[in-house]
Amino acid sequence: MTTVATARHPYIEALLQNYETPHGGVSWLNERRSAALERANSLAVPTTRDEDWRFTDISPLTKLHFQPAAEAPRLSLADLSHYFIGEAAGRLVFVDGLFAPDLSATDDLPAGVQVSNLAECLKNHGALIEPHLARHVPFGDNLFAALNTCYLRDGALVRIAKDLVRAAPVHLLFVSTRPEIATYPRCLVIAENGSECTVIEDYVGLTDGVYVNNSVTEISVAANARVRHVKLQREGGGSFHIANCGVSLAKDSAYASHTVTLGARMSRHDLNVVLQGEGAAARIDGLALISGRQLADTHTLLDHAKPNGKSVQIHKCIVGGAAHAVFNGKVLVREGAQLTDSAQESRNLLLSSRAHVDTKPQLEIFADDVKCSHGATVGQLDAEQVFYLKSRGLSETRARSLLTYAFGAEIIDRIPVPSLVARLERIVLDQTAAQA
Amino acid sequence: MIKADAKVLLEVRNLSATVAGVEILKGIDLTVRAGEVHAIMGPNGSGKSTLAKALVGHPAYTVSGGEVLFEGKDLFAIAPEERSRAGLFLGFQYPVEIAGVSNSAFLRLIYNTGQGAHGKDELDPLEFDDFVREKMKLLDMDPNFLDRSVNDGFSGGEKKRNEILQMALLEPKLAILDETDSGLDIDALRTVAGSVNRLMTPDNAVVLVTHYQRLLNYIVPDYVHVMEGGKIIKTGGKALAEELETRGYDWVVEEYRKQESRPGSPAYAESHL
Incomplete structure (x- = not known):
């Protein structure tokens, strides 16, 4: 007798054991969910034998079988107000994955800026959402994106109408309050032709317990539009943060990404930017500041599909304690993407002898008239700089923390939200002082 | 200005120091009192900058002998940042970016x-x-x-101004200015020298480390020391600097060698054992 068993990984088995397709969904979404469920059931759980996960062992994560929260604790505005951003015109807050209308603020949004809970828009704005959802982050070979799509519930929808510029930033705040919960945050940003916006995607942990955040963010930038995207990861110390972000750039559009990674025990950030239209431009800034036993893995892909594209990337890691940072940055220039101009830099600062960084810049070029550069450095604080500061009366600790801060300042200072710059400067100074 | 009863700020006694295991300073003696301006001159590689860096505690310079008292206290017992807070300042030859x-x-x-x-x-x-x-x-x-x-x-001159600006903010008791004149054009030199002169009081002192006499036209030294081979081989007044400018260093070195090889000198004794 033979049994044909689908040998599902116990992790997937446990995650999906109680899975039911949410009621009342729209048909196109239900189809995508079933497809995602099928993929989640058949895709292998990545291990360090997979090239894309070589340096990041997720086996601790696969032992956690947390389910989404059915309800969230009631938080007051005062509980969260110190996370709010003064410049923001609109704010959506999600607590343990659930939309919290009482904590959100969308009244001051200018006409043409839509900021709402994705779940509530599926029926009325299906025609707007359908062409984008699960299209910019495909789940066909991405287990975590597939899981997120199965469990897609509340999420953020940001839409900027055609030609609308100078709008104030939108703040999307995802708060985790309790251990032993899995959340599946979802963001969809649609910038229509010629529009401009700044979106701050912000993950905050109020518990040091173990929880899992598996997020998917999709950003569509139409022709001549410009999106600035700040992603701030300050999850709790015991958490796992897996994020997939996909960005599609149409003709002559521009995208600037500022990712700051501070929290979580283990984090993985995948950012795929496709320059689909001619003359698109992307600037990708990243800073990971980690210590203790943290692991922060950043994978980026800059996919130049059409001619005259431009991309500039700087990724910096500041690694203390026995922490481990990973950077894999691939620049792909497809056949026909002539006159692509791309520069990539990976710079890493190790603050202790046990700190570790793996950096892997990758260039794949299939066009013959392009300008591409990349480089990587790994180093320690400059002893001459430390001495110079000490010779002016600063203590060793102060000197080291100031220099560590300065290393990260280049990334932080370019964030287009002044109050966030000031707050991050303080966070980084405090953290580097604690490590120095 | 020399006043015999002025307080001693810095007392260097038989100081030797090594860089990467090589002895660069071979027994320096130097006393600086409040109100004084000292110039330390000498050819390249004579140990001038090593002396400056060893005094402020640069980690690449290891003190291998002798002692230094700053206002009567052991300078080498305290860390570089504490030396700064105690009133010691180095204007760097190559300020760090x-x-x-x-x-x-x-x-x-x-x-x-x-x-x-x-x-x-x-x-x-x-x-x-x-x-x-x-x-x-x-x-x-x-x-x-x-x-x-x-x-x-910053250009070379801008860096040097920034050093003197830091000196003006910290108001040290003893400032060692290492090649502050290099990279300065004549107008900048005059401005920088003017600032240093304004910062001088009867209670503080300046040690100028310089290769050329030019700076000493603007900041007039009370003592000029000539360094060679890790030692101070001659000390004089302002006139010595002018003589060095016209005659170079060779004659001082020659004179020192003759003096050392005279019967009775330690060098003579060493070579005739």
């Missing part, structure tokens, strides 16, 4: 650290801004240098 730290934040930080160490009031950013701009005017420094990163992309 620090990208990412704004010059204004850096200057305020070192000023307030010094103030705090002496139990004096610190200045908030607005107060400090007024204060430092006044100091910069005296140095003929463009206020734009406040907004730039510390020494980052």
Whole structure:
């Protein structure tokens, strides 16, 4: 007798054991969910034998079988107000994955800026959402994106109408309050032709317990539009943060990404930017500041599909304690993407002898008239700089923390939200002082 | 100005120091009293900069013998940052660039650290801004240098002005200025020298480390020391510097060798054992 068993990984088995397709969904979404469920059931759980996960062992994560929260604790505005951003015109807050209308603020949004809970828009704005959802982050070979799509519930929808510029930033705040919960945050940003916006995607942990955040963010930038995207990861110390972000750039559009990674025990950030239209431009800034036993893995892909594209990337890691940072940055220039101009830099600062960084810049070029550069450095604080500061009366600790801060300042200072710059400067100074 | 009864700020006794295991300083003696200006001259590689760096505690320089008292206390018993707070200052020959730290934040930080160490009031950013701009005017420094990163992309002359600006903020008891004149054109030299002269009081002192006599036309030394081979081989007054300018260093070295090889000198005894 033979049994044909689908040998599902116990992790997937446990995650999906109680899975039911949410009621009342729209048909196109239900189809995508079933497809995602099928993929989640058949895709292998990545291990360090997979090239894309070589340096990041997720086996601790696969032992956690947390389910989404059915309800969230009631938080007051005062509980969260110190996370709010003064410049923001609109704010959506999600607590343990659930939309919290009482904590959100969308009244001051200018006409043409839509900021709402994705779940509530599926029926009325299906025609707007359908062409984008699960299209910019495909789940066909991405287990975590597939899981997120199965469990897609509340999420953020940001839409900027055609030609609308100078709008104030939108703040999307995802708060985790309790251990032993899995959340599946979802963001969809649609910038229509010629529009401009700044979106701050912000993950905050109020518990040091173990929880899992598996997020998917999709950003569509139409022709001549410009999106600035700040992603701030300050999850709790015991958490796992897996994020997939996909960005599609149409003709002559521009995208600037500022990712700051501070929290979580283990984090993985995948950012795929496709320059689909001619003359698109992307600037990708990243800073990971980690210590203790943290692991922060950043994978980026800059996919130049059409001619005259431009991309500039700087990724910096500041690694203390026995922490481990990973950077894999691939620049792909497809056949026909002539006159692509791309520069990539990976710079890493190790603050202790046990700190570790793996950096892997990758260039794949299939066009013959392009300008591409990349480089990587790994180093320690400059002893001459430390001495110079000490010779002016600063203590060793102060000197080291100031220099560590300065290393990260280049990334932080370019964030287009002044109050966030000031707050991050303080966070980084405090953290580097604690490590120095 | 020489006053025999002035307080001794720095007393260097038979100091030797090594860099990467090689002995560079071979027994330096030097006494600096309050109110005095000393110039240390000598050919390249004579050990002038090593002396300056060893005194402020640069980690690449290892003291291998002798002792140094600063206001009567063992200088080598305290860390570089404490030497600064005690009133010792080095104007670097090659000031270090620090990208990412704004010059204004850096200057305020070192000023307030010094103030705090002496139990004096610190200045908030607005107060400090007024204060430092006044100091910069005296140095003929463009206020734009406040907004730039510390020494980052500064020309040689701008870096040297920034060193003297730090000296003006910290008001050290003893300032060692290492080749401060290099990279300065004649106008800049005059401005920088003017600032140093203004900072001189009967209670502090300056040691100028310089290759050329040019700076000494503007900051007039009470003593001129000539270094060669890790030793001070001759000490004189202002006139010695002028003589060095016209005659070079060779004759001093020659004179020293003759003197050392005379019967009775330690070198003679060593070579005739």
